[in-house]
Amino acid sequence: MGIIKKQSIQGSIFLYLGVFIGFITSLVLFPHILSEKEIGLLSTLVAYSTIFAQTGTLGFNSVILKMFSYFRNHKNNHNGFFFIIFVVIILGFGFSTALFFILKPYIVKENIINSPLFVEYIYFLLPLTFFTLAFYIFDTYYSVLFFAVRGIFLKEFVQRVLILLVLIIYYLQCININSFVIAYVVSLSAPTVLIIIWLIYDGEFVLKNRLSFVKKDLRNAMLSVSLFGILSGMVGSINIQVDKIMASSMLSLQVTGIYTTIIVLTGFIRIPSRAVLKIAAAVIAEAWKNNDTEEVKKVYLATSINQYIIALLVFVGLWANVHNIFMILPPNYEIGKYVILFTGIAFTFEMATGASNNVIANSKHYKYLTYFVAFMLVLAILLNYLLIPIFKINGLALATAITLITYNITKVIFIYLKFKMQPFSMKYLHISLIGLFVYLVSLLIPVFEDFIVDILIRSGFITITFTLLLFLSKTSAEFNSAVTNFFWGGNKFK
Numbered sequence: 001m002g003i004i005k006k007q008s009i010q011g012s013i014f015l016y017l018g019v020f021i022g023f024i025t026s027l028v029l030f031p032h033i034l035s036e037k038e039i040g041l042l043s044t045l046v047a048y049s050t051i052f053a054q055t056g057t058l059g060f061n062s063v064i065l066k067m068f069s070y071f072r073n074h075k076n077n078h079n080g081f082f083f084i085i086f087v088v089i090i091l092g093f094g095f096s097t098a099l100f101f102i103l104k105p106y107i108v109k110e111n112i113i114n115s116p117l118f119v120e121y122i123y124f125l126l127p128l129t130f131f132t133l134a135f136y137i138f139d140t141y142y143s144v145l146f147f148a149v150r151g152i153f154l155k156e157f158v159q160r161v162l163i164l165l166v167l168i169i170y171y172l173q174c175i176n177i178n179s180f181v182i183a184y185v186v187s188l189s190a191p192t193v194l195i196i197i198w199l200i201y202d203g204e205f206v207l208k209n210r211l212s213f214v215k216k217d218l219r220n221a222m223l224s225v226s227l228f229g230i231l232s233g234m235v236g237s238i239n240i241q242v243d244k245i246m247a248s249s250m251l252s253l254q255v256t257g258i259y260t261t262i263i264v265l266t267g268f269i270r271i272p273s274r275a276v277l278k279i280a281a282a283v284i285a286e287a288w289k290n291n292d293t294e295e296v297k298k299v300y301l302a303t304s305i306n307q308y309i310i311a312l313l314v315f316v317g318l319w320a321n322v323h324n325i326f327m328i329l330p331p332n333y334e335i336g337k338y339v340i341l342f343t344g345i346a347f348t349f350e351m352a353t354g355a356s357n358n359v360i361a362n363s364k365h366y367k368y369l370t371y372f373v374a375f376m377l378v379l380a381i382l383l384n385y386l387l388i389p390i391f392k393i394n395g396l397a398l399a400t401a402i403t404l405i406t407y408n409i410t411k412v413i414f415i416y417l418k419f420k421m422q423p424f425s426m427k428y429l430h431i432s433l434i435g436l437f438v439y440l441v442s443l444l445i446p447v448f449e450d451f452i453v454d455i456l457i458r459s460g461f462i463t464i465t466f467t468l469l470l471f472l473s474k475t476s477a478e479f480n481s482a483v484t485n486f487f488w489g490g491n492k493f494k
Helices: 002-033 036-056 060-070 074-111 116-120 122-144 148-171 177-201 216-250 253-289 293-320 322-328 331-352 356-361 367-391 393-419 426-442 451-473 477-488
Strands: none
Touching (some): 002 036, 002 148, 002 253, 002 322, 036 177, 036 216, 036 253, 060 074, 060 216, 060 253, 074 122, 074 216, 116 122, 122 148, 122 177, 148 177, 216 253, 216 367, 216 393, 253 293, 253 331, 253 356, 293 331, 293 393, 293 426, 293 451, 331 393, 356 393, 426 451, 451 477
């Protein structure tokens, strides 16, 4: 827990710096500089490349998280583990490239009518896939080395700074839209180049072949984990991107652009979990290896309640300020108002389930996660086909919300049945009631003409009141400790 706390704090600093830059870029500058169609193009490129890249990992992210502890030996270069990683990246990119050319005619057919601009740039998927794939694997490797902050710094901070710079250059008319898209793809690829440089500097980029270390039992275990990792990774990435893909093919790039912009906003709810869960995954994997069920339970419960506290605070703040949000965005974005509500509720519930994914993925029952993810994909596709024609952009959000909530309930029930662990207690009801109370009281605050003043006053009230009530309720020892350390350096209220 000490490692998780330390690295989550460090990671959160870069995350929130990145959030601020991302807010300026995605919610203020993008909608006013780029058309909805152009924003939709960028998000669709990212969506497809994410799927191809995740497939190209060949499930090896799961192998790294679950099996690296068997190789761990710094003096011996971790018994040649990095050589295996390097080979997987080469083979994986070859596989994802072949898959791209097989599926290309179908992708073109599905998008040529509603999203012809995407078809023009479809070959940009290849370099974007390679750099995304390599980053996924290298970043996971750094996580198991307990250096999760490095990937967060590069992906959440450096990448966003580069995108902002590219956008400013485009706004100043120094480059045209074609050059902007190229520069955008380069910005997305830059973290991979930088993480390779970091690996070389740390002495971790060692291509030493020690395949003799991988005995038959270990090899079979790795292949089994990899096989299910391929399935869960591929299906999981489709799940994450299916709403954007179906929006571009069933609606238009314009709607995709609006939806993507709104999702960036509600995605702030998930921000605190990124640093926590990356390092929690490595800690849980080590605990399962040592059969330390109590450590797994401790991490599971702690991540659940503390993520829910922060997620609920962010969600209440977003929905209380919904009128201000659409003062920032262009008028045609207001069709996405209820996307904030539906996805906000789903993301908040997801955060309340903590490290449930990691608990299952790193246990002996990891195969079940693949089944759950596959079920989630089928449900998502069916709901999108059913709800998009009826509710348009709100149908996308409803499908996402229902799918995500169902998936997380399934995981919580499974963990309880298999391991007799479940995170929920009366504390969650207390937190929820505090959140509801703070939201209702915030509605009594009059709306100020200047939306910036309104945001500051409303958000300040919500943050202070929520924090004070939660602190006084003593619902979370970690939360109270964090507040005490922040204001009094840990010298009082112990």
